[in-house]
Amino acid sequence: MDTSGYARWFRDSTPYISRHRGRTFVVLLDGAAFNSPNLVNIVHDLALMHVLGARLVLIHGSRPQLDAALPDSLFHHGRRVTRAADLPKVLGVFGEQRVTLKALFSGGLPSSPLRRSDIAVMSGNFITAQPVGIIDGTDHELTGKTRRVHIRRINAVLDAGALALMSPLGYSPSGQVFNMASDELATDVAVALGADKLVIFNHADALRDAAGQRLSVLSPADLDAFLGDPDDMDKNHLRCAVRACRGGIQDVHLVGYAKDGALLAELFTAEGSGTQITESNHELIRPATLDDVASIVDMIRPLEERGILVRRSRDRLEAEISHFLVADIDSNVVGCCAIYPYEDTAELACVAVHPSYRDYDYPAIGPALLEAGERHARAAGAKTLFALTTQTHDWFVEHGFKDRGIDALPAPKQALYNYQRNAHVLTKSLDSTHDR
Numbered sequence: 001m002d003t004s005g006y007a008r009w010f011r012d013s014t015p016y017i018s019r020h021r022g023r024t025f026v027v028l029l030d031g032a033a034f035n036s037p038n039l040v041n042i043v044h045d046l047a048l049m050h051v052l053g054a055r056l057v058l059i060h061g062s063r064p065q066l067d068a069a070l071p072d073s074l075f076h077h078g079r080r081v082t083r084a085a086d087l088p089k090v091l092g093v094f095g096e097q098r099v100t101l102k103a104l105f106s107g108g109l110p111s112s113p114l115r116r117s118d119i120a121v122m123s124g125n126f127i128t129a130q131p132v133g134i135i136d137g138t139d140h141e142l143t144g145k146t147r148r149v150h151i152r153r154i155n156a157v158l159d160a161g162a163l164a165l166m167s168p169l170g171y172s173p174s175g176q177v178f179n180m181a182s183d184e185l186a187t188d189v190a191v192a193l194g195a196d197k198l199v200i201f202n203h204a205d206a207l208r209d210a211a212g213q214r215l216s217v218l219s220p221a222d223l224d225a226f227l228g229d230p231d232d233m234d235k236n237h238l239r240c241a242v243r244a245c246r247g248g249i250q251d252v253h254l255v256g257y258a259k260d261g262a263l264l265a266e267l268f269t270a271e272g273s274g275t276q277i278t279e280s281n282h283e284l285i286r287p288a289t290l291d292d293v294a295s296i297v298d299m300i301r302p303l304e305e306r307g308i309l310v311r312r313s314r315d316r317l318e319a320e321i322s323h324f325l326v327a328d329i330d331s332n333v334v335g336c337c338a339i340y341p342y343e344d345t346a347e348l349a350c351v352a353v354h355p356s357y358r359d360y361d362y363p364a365i366g367p368a369l370l371e372a373g374e375r376h377a378r379a380a381g382a383k384t385l386f387a388l389t390t391q392t393h394d395w396f397v398e399h400g401f402k403d404r405g406i407d408a409l410p411a412p413k414q415a416l417y418n419y420q421r422n423a424h425v426l427t428k429s430l431d432s433t434h435d436r
Protein backbone atom coordinates (compact mmCIF):
# COMPACT_ATOMS: atom_id res chain seq x y z
CA MET A 1 0.00 0.00 0.00
CA ASP A 2 1.43 3.45 -0.87
CA THR A 3 1.69 6.21 1.75
CA SER A 4 -1.57 7.94 0.83
CA GLY A 5 -3.44 4.63 0.66
CA TYR A 6 -2.13 3.72 4.08
CA ALA A 7 -3.01 7.15 5.50
CA ARG A 8 -6.53 6.93 4.08
CA TRP A 9 -7.03 3.42 5.43
CA PHE A 10 -5.80 4.52 8.86
CA ARG A 11 -8.03 7.63 8.83
CA ASP A 12 -11.05 5.62 7.74
CA SER A 13 -10.58 3.36 10.74
CA THR A 14 -10.89 6.29 13.20
CA PRO A 15 -14.68 5.91 13.76
CA TYR A 16 -14.22 2.22 14.48
CA ILE A 17 -11.38 2.88 16.89
CA SER A 18 -13.60 5.36 18.78
CA ARG A 19 -16.52 2.97 18.73
CA HIS A 20 -14.59 0.00 20.10
CA ARG A 21 -12.73 1.88 22.85
CA GLY A 22 -13.95 0.81 26.31
CA ARG A 23 -16.25 -1.83 24.83
CA THR A 24 -16.27 -5.42 26.04
CA PHE A 25 -15.49 -8.16 23.52
CA VAL A 26 -15.77 -11.84 24.33
CA VAL A 27 -13.58 -13.70 21.85
CA LEU A 28 -13.85 -17.43 21.21
CA LEU A 29 -10.75 -18.95 19.65
CA ASP A 30 -11.56 -22.29 18.06
CA GLY A 31 -9.13 -25.01 19.17
CA ALA A 32 -8.15 -25.63 15.54
CA ALA A 33 -6.67 -22.10 15.45
CA PHE A 34 -3.78 -23.43 17.57
CA ASN A 35 -2.71 -25.57 14.62
CA SER A 36 -2.78 -22.60 12.23
CA PRO A 37 0.32 -20.54 11.37
CA ASN A 38 -2.01 -17.54 11.69
CA LEU A 39 -2.30 -17.93 15.49
CA VAL A 40 0.53 -15.47 16.09
CA ASN A 41 -1.19 -12.87 13.89
CA ILE A 42 -4.45 -13.37 15.78
CA VAL A 43 -2.62 -12.66 19.02
CA HIS A 44 -1.03 -9.55 17.52
CA ASP A 45 -4.45 -8.31 16.34
CA LEU A 46 -6.01 -8.94 19.74
CA ALA A 47 -3.07 -7.10 21.29
CA LEU A 48 -3.75 -4.15 18.99
CA MET A 49 -7.39 -4.10 20.04
CA HIS A 50 -6.32 -4.21 23.67
CA VAL A 51 -3.94 -1.31 23.13
CA LEU A 52 -6.78 0.63 21.45
CA GLY A 53 -8.84 0.27 24.62
CA ALA A 54 -11.06 -2.76 23.98
CA ARG A 55 -11.84 -4.91 27.05
CA LEU A 56 -11.08 -8.47 25.97
CA VAL A 57 -12.17 -11.79 27.39
CA LEU A 58 -10.50 -14.60 25.44
CA ILE A 59 -11.84 -18.15 25.68
CA HIS A 60 -10.12 -20.95 23.82
CA GLY A 61 -11.60 -24.14 22.43
CA SER A 62 -9.75 -27.48 22.48
CA ARG A 63 -11.66 -29.96 20.39
CA PRO A 64 -8.84 -31.19 18.08
CA GLN A 65 -6.38 -31.23 20.98
CA LEU A 66 -8.76 -33.30 23.14
CA ASP A 67 -9.57 -35.57 20.19
CA ALA A 68 -5.84 -36.29 19.91
CA ALA A 69 -5.31 -36.74 23.65
CA LEU A 70 -8.46 -38.83 24.18
CA PRO A 71 -8.93 -40.88 20.99
CA ASP A 72 -11.50 -43.18 22.63
CA SER A 73 -13.79 -40.35 23.86
CA LEU A 74 -17.48 -41.10 23.95
CA PHE A 75 -19.79 -38.44 22.46
CA HIS A 76 -23.49 -37.96 23.04
CA HIS A 77 -25.29 -35.69 20.56
CA GLY A 78 -21.90 -34.27 19.63
CA ARG A 79 -20.95 -33.48 23.24
CA ARG A 80 -17.87 -35.16 24.73
CA VAL A 81 -18.40 -37.26 27.85
CA THR A 82 -15.54 -36.44 30.23
CA ARG A 83 -14.71 -39.40 32.45
CA ALA A 84 -12.88 -38.89 35.73
CA ALA A 85 -9.87 -40.72 34.28
CA ASP A 86 -9.78 -38.24 31.35
CA LEU A 87 -9.50 -35.18 33.52
CA PRO A 88 -5.68 -35.08 33.93
CA LYS A 89 -5.27 -35.14 30.15
CA VAL A 90 -7.98 -32.48 29.71
CA LEU A 91 -6.28 -30.21 32.24
CA GLY A 92 -2.90 -30.87 30.60
CA VAL A 93 -4.25 -29.81 27.20
CA PHE A 94 -5.89 -26.67 28.61
CA GLY A 95 -2.76 -25.75 30.58
CA GLU A 96 -0.61 -26.07 27.48
CA GLN A 97 -2.99 -23.89 25.45
CA ARG A 98 -3.11 -21.17 28.11
CA VAL A 99 0.66 -21.18 28.36
CA THR A 100 0.96 -20.96 24.56
CA LEU A 101 -1.31 -17.91 24.50
CA LYS A 102 0.36 -16.25 27.47
CA ALA A 103 3.76 -16.78 25.85
CA LEU A 104 2.56 -15.27 22.58
CA PHE A 105 1.10 -12.23 24.39
CA SER A 106 4.38 -11.80 26.28
CA GLY A 107 6.68 -11.86 23.26
CA GLY A 108 8.12 -8.38 22.98
CA LEU A 109 11.13 -8.74 20.68
CA PRO A 110 12.00 -5.56 18.78
CA SER A 111 10.74 -7.18 15.57
CA SER A 112 7.33 -7.98 17.10
CA PRO A 113 4.25 -5.73 16.94
CA LEU A 114 3.96 -6.45 20.68
CA ARG A 115 7.14 -4.57 21.62
CA ARG A 116 6.37 -1.95 24.29
CA SER A 117 2.79 -3.26 24.66
CA ASP A 118 3.26 -5.03 28.01
CA ILE A 119 -0.08 -6.83 28.08
CA ALA A 120 -1.12 -8.49 31.33
CA VAL A 121 -3.03 -11.73 30.72
CA MET A 122 -4.95 -13.06 33.72
CA SER A 123 -6.91 -16.25 34.35
CA GLY A 124 -9.04 -17.17 37.35
CA ASN A 125 -11.95 -19.06 38.86
CA PHE A 126 -14.50 -17.13 36.84
CA ILE A 127 -17.06 -19.91 36.36
CA THR A 128 -19.11 -22.02 38.72
CA ALA A 129 -20.19 -25.12 36.84
CA GLN A 130 -22.65 -27.93 37.33
CA PRO A 131 -22.73 -31.35 35.70
CA VAL A 132 -24.56 -31.70 32.41
CA GLY A 133 -25.94 -34.86 34.07
CA ILE A 134 -27.54 -37.95 32.59
CA ILE A 135 -29.21 -37.38 29.22
CA ASP A 136 -31.04 -40.21 27.41
CA GLY A 137 -29.37 -42.57 29.88
CA THR A 138 -25.83 -41.28 29.12
CA ASP A 139 -24.02 -39.95 32.17
CA HIS A 140 -21.84 -37.04 31.04
CA GLU A 141 -19.81 -37.38 34.27
CA LEU A 142 -17.35 -34.44 34.41
CA THR A 143 -18.73 -32.60 31.40
CA GLY A 144 -20.24 -29.47 32.85
CA LYS A 145 -22.32 -26.44 32.01
CA THR A 146 -22.42 -22.92 33.40
CA ARG A 147 -24.11 -22.41 36.72
CA ARG A 148 -22.79 -18.91 37.39
CA VAL A 149 -20.46 -16.44 35.70
CA HIS A 150 -18.54 -14.38 38.27
CA ILE A 151 -19.01 -11.07 36.53
CA ARG A 152 -17.35 -8.99 39.20
CA ARG A 153 -14.17 -11.07 39.08
CA ILE A 154 -13.94 -10.78 35.30
CA ASN A 155 -14.65 -7.05 35.41
CA ALA A 156 -11.99 -6.60 38.09
CA VAL A 157 -9.45 -8.11 35.67
CA LEU A 158 -10.66 -5.92 32.81
CA ASP A 159 -10.80 -2.79 35.00
CA ALA A 160 -7.17 -3.47 35.93
CA GLY A 161 -6.32 -3.17 32.24
CA ALA A 162 -5.61 -6.87 31.77
CA LEU A 163 -6.90 -9.34 29.22
CA ALA A 164 -8.99 -12.12 30.80
CA LEU A 165 -8.03 -15.58 29.50
CA MET A 166 -10.30 -18.54 30.14
CA SER A 167 -10.09 -22.25 29.43
CA PRO A 168 -13.44 -24.00 29.08
CA LEU A 169 -13.42 -25.06 32.70
CA GLY A 170 -15.70 -24.50 35.65
CA TYR A 171 -15.58 -25.40 39.32
CA SER A 172 -18.42 -26.72 41.46
CA PRO A 173 -18.94 -25.53 45.03
CA SER A 174 -17.62 -28.93 46.18
CA GLY A 175 -14.34 -28.23 44.37
CA GLN A 176 -14.96 -30.54 41.40
CA VAL A 177 -13.55 -29.41 38.03
CA PHE A 178 -15.75 -29.68 34.92
CA ASN A 179 -14.82 -29.67 31.25
CA MET A 180 -17.17 -27.40 29.30
CA ALA A 181 -18.05 -26.68 25.68
CA SER A 182 -16.04 -23.55 24.86
CA ASP A 183 -18.62 -21.99 22.51
CA GLU A 184 -21.41 -22.43 25.04
CA LEU A 185 -19.20 -20.99 27.75
CA ALA A 186 -18.25 -17.99 25.57
CA THR A 187 -21.94 -17.34 24.94
CA ASP A 188 -22.79 -17.60 28.65
CA VAL A 189 -19.94 -15.25 29.54
CA ALA A 190 -20.88 -12.72 26.84
CA VAL A 191 -24.53 -12.67 27.88
CA ALA A 192 -23.75 -12.50 31.62
CA LEU A 193 -21.24 -9.66 31.12
CA GLY A 194 -23.59 -7.82 28.74
CA ALA A 195 -20.68 -7.75 26.29
CA ASP A 196 -20.88 -5.43 23.30
CA LYS A 197 -19.69 -8.11 20.92
CA LEU A 198 -19.03 -11.83 20.75
CA VAL A 199 -16.33 -12.65 18.22
CA ILE A 200 -16.00 -16.26 17.07
CA PHE A 201 -12.80 -17.35 15.33
CA ASN A 202 -14.22 -20.03 13.14
CA HIS A 203 -13.02 -22.59 10.64
CA ALA A 204 -14.99 -20.92 7.80
CA ASP A 205 -14.06 -17.28 7.20
CA ALA A 206 -17.72 -16.25 6.67
CA LEU A 207 -21.16 -17.59 5.85
CA ARG A 208 -21.88 -17.70 2.15
CA ASP A 209 -24.98 -17.93 -0.01
CA ALA A 210 -25.61 -20.70 -2.55
CA ALA A 211 -23.58 -18.79 -5.15
CA GLY A 212 -20.61 -18.57 -2.78
CA GLN A 213 -21.05 -14.85 -2.10
CA ARG A 214 -20.06 -13.77 1.40
CA LEU A 215 -23.01 -12.78 3.58
CA SER A 216 -21.68 -9.81 5.49
CA VAL A 217 -24.70 -9.16 7.74
CA LEU A 218 -27.44 -11.53 8.84
CA SER A 219 -30.13 -11.47 11.48
CA PRO A 220 -30.35 -14.38 13.95
CA ALA A 221 -33.55 -15.43 12.16
CA ASP A 222 -31.58 -15.65 8.88
CA LEU A 223 -29.22 -18.13 10.57
CA ASP A 224 -31.97 -20.72 10.92
CA ALA A 225 -31.32 -21.78 7.33
CA PHE A 226 -27.70 -22.62 8.24
CA LEU A 227 -28.22 -24.58 11.46
CA GLY A 228 -28.90 -28.03 10.01
CA ASP A 229 -28.79 -31.15 12.17
CA PRO A 230 -28.82 -30.31 15.91
CA ASP A 231 -26.10 -32.94 16.53
CA ASP A 232 -23.75 -31.35 14.01
CA MET A 233 -21.24 -29.75 16.39
CA ASP A 234 -19.69 -27.83 13.48
CA LYS A 235 -22.86 -25.74 13.56
CA ASN A 236 -22.73 -25.19 17.30
CA HIS A 237 -20.92 -21.87 16.84
CA LEU A 238 -23.93 -20.69 14.83
CA ARG A 239 -26.41 -21.91 17.43
CA CYS A 240 -24.38 -20.03 20.04
CA ALA A 241 -24.44 -16.91 17.85
CA VAL A 242 -28.23 -17.04 17.74
CA ARG A 243 -28.44 -17.58 21.49
CA ALA A 244 -26.06 -14.68 22.14
CA CYS A 245 -28.16 -12.30 19.99
CA ARG A 246 -31.34 -13.44 21.68
CA GLY A 247 -29.58 -12.94 25.02
CA GLY A 248 -29.03 -9.27 24.22
CA ILE A 249 -25.60 -9.23 22.53
CA GLN A 250 -25.93 -6.64 19.82
CA ASP A 251 -23.37 -8.11 17.42
CA VAL A 252 -21.80 -11.50 16.93
CA HIS A 253 -18.97 -11.68 14.38
CA LEU A 254 -17.83 -14.88 12.71
CA VAL A 255 -14.30 -14.53 11.35
CA GLY A 256 -11.86 -17.06 9.93
CA TYR A 257 -8.95 -18.07 12.16
CA ALA A 258 -6.81 -18.99 9.16
CA LYS A 259 -7.15 -15.64 7.40
CA ASP A 260 -4.49 -13.06 8.26
CA GLY A 261 -6.07 -9.78 9.44
CA ALA A 262 -9.63 -11.15 9.41
CA LEU A 263 -10.46 -9.64 12.81
CA LEU A 264 -9.13 -6.18 11.96
CA ALA A 265 -10.89 -6.14 8.59
CA GLU A 266 -14.13 -7.25 10.22
CA LEU A 267 -14.07 -4.70 13.03
CA PHE A 268 -12.29 -1.71 11.50
CA THR A 269 -13.55 -1.53 7.93
CA ALA A 270 -17.04 -0.97 6.57
CA GLU A 271 -16.78 -3.97 4.25
CA GLY A 272 -15.80 -6.40 7.00
CA SER A 273 -14.34 -9.80 6.24
CA GLY A 274 -16.60 -12.29 7.96
CA THR A 275 -20.27 -12.41 8.85
CA GLN A 276 -21.88 -10.11 11.39
CA ILE A 277 -25.01 -11.40 13.07
CA THR A 278 -27.12 -8.63 14.47
CA GLU A 279 -30.72 -8.32 15.53
CA SER A 280 -30.77 -4.57 15.47
CA ASN A 281 -31.93 -3.14 12.21
CA HIS A 282 -33.16 -6.20 10.41
CA GLU A 283 -36.17 -6.60 12.59
CA LEU A 284 -36.70 -2.92 13.34
CA ILE A 285 -37.04 -1.79 9.73
CA ARG A 286 -39.43 -3.46 7.30
CA PRO A 287 -41.02 -2.61 3.95
CA ALA A 288 -44.21 -0.56 4.40
CA THR A 289 -47.66 -1.89 3.49
CA LEU A 290 -50.94 -0.10 2.76
CA ASP A 291 -51.89 -0.67 6.42
CA ASP A 292 -49.08 1.73 7.39
CA VAL A 293 -50.34 4.64 5.28
CA ALA A 294 -52.42 6.20 8.08
CA SER A 295 -49.50 6.12 10.54
CA ILE A 296 -47.10 7.54 7.94
CA VAL A 297 -49.54 10.36 7.14
CA ASP A 298 -49.89 11.20 10.86
CA MET A 299 -46.13 11.35 11.18
CA ILE A 300 -45.27 13.37 8.07
CA ARG A 301 -48.18 15.88 7.89
CA PRO A 302 -46.79 18.18 10.61
CA LEU A 303 -43.38 18.07 8.88
CA GLU A 304 -44.97 18.92 5.53
CA GLU A 305 -46.81 21.83 7.12
CA ARG A 306 -43.47 23.18 8.40
CA GLY A 307 -41.91 22.82 4.93
CA ILE A 308 -39.45 20.17 6.17
CA LEU A 309 -40.90 17.52 3.86
CA VAL A 310 -42.44 17.97 0.41
CA ARG A 311 -46.20 17.46 0.51
CA ARG A 312 -47.49 14.07 -0.70
CA SER A 313 -51.16 13.37 -1.15
CA ARG A 314 -52.56 10.29 0.50
CA ASP A 315 -53.26 8.85 -2.98
CA ARG A 316 -49.67 9.35 -4.03
CA LEU A 317 -48.45 7.77 -0.81
CA GLU A 318 -50.66 4.74 -1.42
CA ALA A 319 -49.42 4.46 -5.00
CA GLU A 320 -45.78 4.71 -3.89
CA ILE A 321 -46.01 2.59 -0.74
CA SER A 322 -43.69 -0.07 -2.21
CA HIS A 323 -40.87 2.52 -2.08
CA PHE A 324 -41.33 3.06 1.66
CA LEU A 325 -39.59 1.45 4.61
CA VAL A 326 -40.92 1.84 8.13
CA ALA A 327 -39.39 1.48 11.57
CA ASP A 328 -41.69 -0.71 13.61
CA ILE A 329 -41.48 -1.02 17.38
CA ASP A 330 -44.07 -3.36 18.89
CA SER A 331 -46.33 -2.88 15.85
CA ASN A 332 -46.15 0.92 16.06
CA VAL A 333 -44.76 2.81 13.08
CA VAL A 334 -42.16 5.14 14.61
CA GLY A 335 -40.29 6.19 11.48
CA CYS A 336 -40.26 6.01 7.69
CA CYS A 337 -38.20 6.74 4.62
CA ALA A 338 -38.57 6.13 0.89
CA ILE A 339 -36.08 4.95 -1.73
CA TYR A 340 -36.60 5.89 -5.38
CA PRO A 341 -34.05 4.22 -7.69
CA TYR A 342 -32.68 6.03 -10.80
CA GLU A 343 -30.27 3.85 -12.80
CA ASP A 344 -27.03 3.90 -10.76
CA THR A 345 -28.26 6.25 -8.04
CA ALA A 346 -31.27 6.41 -5.73
CA GLU A 347 -33.11 9.12 -3.83
CA LEU A 348 -33.56 8.85 -0.10
CA ALA A 349 -36.73 10.82 0.64
CA CYS A 350 -39.33 11.37 3.30
CA VAL A 351 -37.04 10.49 6.22
CA ALA A 352 -39.04 11.01 9.38
CA VAL A 353 -38.91 9.73 12.94
CA HIS A 354 -41.83 10.11 15.31
CA PRO A 355 -41.02 12.96 17.75
CA SER A 356 -41.13 10.60 20.77
CA TYR A 357 -38.47 8.39 19.17
CA ARG A 358 -36.02 11.05 17.94
CA ASP A 359 -32.57 11.05 19.45
CA TYR A 360 -33.42 7.62 20.81
CA ASP A 361 -30.43 5.67 22.03
CA TYR A 362 -31.01 2.06 21.27
CA PRO A 363 -31.98 1.47 18.60
CA ALA A 364 -31.33 4.87 16.98
CA ILE A 365 -34.22 5.05 14.49
CA GLY A 366 -32.96 7.65 11.99
CA PRO A 367 -29.59 5.91 11.43
CA ALA A 368 -31.34 2.52 11.22
CA LEU A 369 -33.67 3.86 8.51
CA LEU A 370 -30.70 5.30 6.68
CA GLU A 371 -28.76 2.01 6.88
CA ALA A 372 -31.78 0.01 5.63
CA GLY A 373 -32.38 2.59 2.89
CA GLU A 374 -28.75 2.23 1.79
CA ARG A 375 -29.12 -1.55 1.70
CA HIS A 376 -32.26 -1.32 -0.45
CA ALA A 377 -30.67 1.24 -2.77
CA ARG A 378 -27.60 -0.95 -3.18
CA ALA A 379 -29.81 -3.96 -3.91
CA ALA A 380 -31.48 -1.89 -6.64
CA GLY A 381 -28.05 -1.31 -8.21
CA ALA A 382 -27.37 2.19 -6.87
CA LYS A 383 -23.77 3.30 -6.33
CA THR A 384 -24.78 6.54 -4.64
CA LEU A 385 -27.68 7.86 -2.64
CA PHE A 386 -28.91 11.44 -2.85
CA ALA A 387 -31.20 13.51 -0.66
CA LEU A 388 -32.75 16.98 -0.93
CA THR A 389 -33.18 18.82 2.32
CA THR A 390 -34.05 22.30 3.53
CA GLN A 391 -33.72 21.99 7.31
CA THR A 392 -31.85 18.78 8.02
CA HIS A 393 -28.57 19.41 6.17
CA ASP A 394 -26.26 18.80 9.11
CA TRP A 395 -27.87 15.49 10.10
CA PHE A 396 -27.24 14.13 6.62
CA VAL A 397 -23.66 15.44 6.60
CA GLU A 398 -23.09 13.82 9.98
CA HIS A 399 -24.20 10.56 8.39
CA GLY A 400 -21.75 10.63 5.51
CA PHE A 401 -23.50 12.81 2.90
CA LYS A 402 -21.60 15.51 1.02
CA ASP A 403 -22.82 18.81 -0.45
CA ARG A 404 -23.24 18.70 -4.21
CA GLY A 405 -24.69 20.94 -6.92
CA ILE A 406 -27.98 20.39 -8.72
CA ASP A 407 -26.11 18.79 -11.60
CA ALA A 408 -25.34 15.82 -9.32
CA LEU A 409 -29.03 14.90 -9.58
CA PRO A 410 -30.25 12.49 -12.25
CA ALA A 411 -31.77 14.37 -15.22
CA PRO A 412 -35.46 13.70 -14.42
CA LYS A 413 -34.91 14.97 -10.88
CA GLN A 414 -33.03 18.06 -12.10
CA ALA A 415 -36.01 18.88 -14.32
CA LEU A 416 -38.30 18.82 -11.27
CA TYR A 417 -35.94 20.79 -8.98
CA ASN A 418 -37.90 23.48 -7.19
CA TYR A 419 -35.70 26.62 -7.20
CA GLN A 420 -38.06 28.38 -4.82
CA ARG A 421 -37.66 25.63 -2.24
CA ASN A 422 -33.88 25.86 -2.84
CA ALA A 423 -33.09 22.57 -1.09
CA HIS A 424 -29.51 21.42 -0.48
CA VAL A 425 -28.44 18.57 -2.73
CA LEU A 426 -26.47 15.93 -0.84
CA THR A 427 -25.01 12.63 -1.99
CA LYS A 428 -23.43 9.65 -0.29
CA SER A 429 -21.29 6.96 -1.87
CA LEU A 430 -22.57 3.44 -1.21
CA ASP A 431 -19.11 1.87 -1.42
CA SER A 432 -19.06 1.25 2.30
CA THR A 433 -21.55 -1.24 3.61
CA HIS A 434 -22.53 -0.78 7.21
CA ASP A 435 -21.41 -0.08 10.75
CA ARG A 436 -19.31 -2.68 12.45
Ligand SMILES: CC(C)(COP(=O)(O)OP(=O)(O)OC[C@H]1O[C@@H](n2cnc3c(N)ncnc32)[C@H](O)[C@@H]1OP(=O)(O)O)[C@@H](O)C(=O)NCCC(=O)NCCS
Nearest residue numbers: 351352353358359360364365366367388389391392394395
Ligand atom coordinates in the same frame (compact mmCIF):
# COMPACT_ATOMS: atom_id res chain seq x y z
C1 LIG B 1 -33.55 13.92 11.31
C2 LIG B 1 -34.21 12.74 12.00
C3 LIG B 1 -34.71 11.77 10.96
C4 LIG B 1 -33.13 12.06 12.87
O1 LIG B 1 -33.67 10.91 13.48
P1 LIG B 1 -33.09 10.33 14.87
O2 LIG B 1 -33.62 8.96 15.05
O3 LIG B 1 -33.31 11.28 15.95
O4 LIG B 1 -31.57 10.21 14.46
P2 LIG B 1 -30.24 10.43 15.34
O5 LIG B 1 -30.38 9.71 16.64
O6 LIG B 1 -29.09 10.14 14.46
O7 LIG B 1 -30.29 11.98 15.46
C5 LIG B 1 -30.21 12.69 16.63
C6 LIG B 1 -29.27 13.85 16.42
O8 LIG B 1 -29.62 14.53 15.19
C7 LIG B 1 -29.78 15.90 15.51
N1 LIG B 1 -30.79 16.48 14.61
C8 LIG B 1 -32.11 16.28 14.62
N2 LIG B 1 -32.67 17.06 13.67
C9 LIG B 1 -31.68 17.72 13.07
C10 LIG B 1 -31.64 18.69 12.03
N3 LIG B 1 -32.73 19.13 11.46
N4 LIG B 1 -30.44 19.18 11.66
C11 LIG B 1 -29.30 18.76 12.27
N5 LIG B 1 -29.29 17.86 13.27
C12 LIG B 1 -30.47 17.35 13.67
C13 LIG B 1 -30.28 15.89 16.94
O9 LIG B 1 -30.06 17.14 17.55
C14 LIG B 1 -29.41 14.82 17.54
O10 LIG B 1 -28.14 15.33 17.80
P3 LIG B 1 -27.24 14.83 19.04
O11 LIG B 1 -26.91 13.39 18.72
O12 LIG B 1 -26.07 15.72 19.00
O13 LIG B 1 -28.12 14.96 20.25
C15 LIG B 1 -35.36 13.17 12.94
O14 LIG B 1 -34.89 14.16 13.80
C16 LIG B 1 -36.59 13.69 12.22
O15 LIG B 1 -37.50 12.94 11.91
N6 LIG B 1 -36.60 15.00 11.95
C17 LIG B 1 -37.71 15.61 11.27
C18 LIG B 1 -37.83 15.18 9.83
C19 LIG B 1 -36.64 15.54 8.99
O16 LIG B 1 -35.95 16.51 9.20
N7 LIG B 1 -36.40 14.68 7.97
C20 LIG B 1 -35.40 14.91 6.97
C21 LIG B 1 -36.11 15.48 5.80
S1 LIG B 1 -35.06 15.84 4.48
